[in-house]
Amino acid sequence: MLPTPNLSHLTREDFALVYEPAEDSFILLDALEQDAELIRTCDPTITLEIGSGSGCVSAFIGQIIGARSVYICTDINADAARCTMTTGQVNKVALNPVITSLVEGLSPRLLGNVDLLVFNPPYVPTYEEEAARAQSDRTISGAWAGGAHGMSVTQELLRITPSLLSKEGYFYLVALRENNPTAIAHQAQSELGLACHVVLERRAGIEHLFVLRFSHLNHAVYNPGSQP
Ligand SMILES: C[S@@+](CC[C@H](N)C(=O)[O-])C[C@H]1O[C@@H](n2cnc3c(N)ncnc32)[C@H](O)[C@@H]1O
Structure with missing residues (x-):
């Protein structure tokens, strides 16, 4: 079992500004660990985490893949980028935080080149105005406010996922029952044109969480997991 990355350098003050890893983060770590062999077989050159927050998930992926991947971590929250950077340093994984929304400003270079894409998005259903405000304020509320069906931000990423993913790439997404995984x-x-499988699902308090794995349909060679 791989250890959870060391976050002891992050303070209470940091977690007032940046999402503190919780059950949704931990189910994602468990799913990635469960899929470690699959992930290693696609030999990721470029790993991209959207919404890296504390940097916990990307630092964990660093333990699975090692130094042969470049790790790009985007977040709209500047404090998240700062925490991601220090988490990388403390855990000896060279994380490259970028303060941006999704892949804005990076996408031309990344198109078709992302081997491993990961997003634990703001998935809580809220009024659209609340999600839009959270996105423009770029504060910690952007960690959960997900708009209609909790899918506003996720839908934006899903639309560009086919063009971002490399031919053999995988995309891991955390979702809630209310997001309607089916x-x-x-x-x-x-x-x-993407295949989608459930890697893990779990109840955590009032939430029913899923980790979904997407890949290009014509690459669905070996795709363990069930249909949502
Ligand atoms: C639920 S938190 C997950 C944080 C971390 N990955 C984890 O699993 O603990 C969602 C993260 O997405 C970021 N985020 C929200 N909207 C975003 C966007 N449009 N582009 C990039 N990051 C975004 C938030 O600031 C927050 O850090």
């Missing part, structure tokens, strides 16, 4: 899988297959 509809997400259907949309992925019919509109985006």
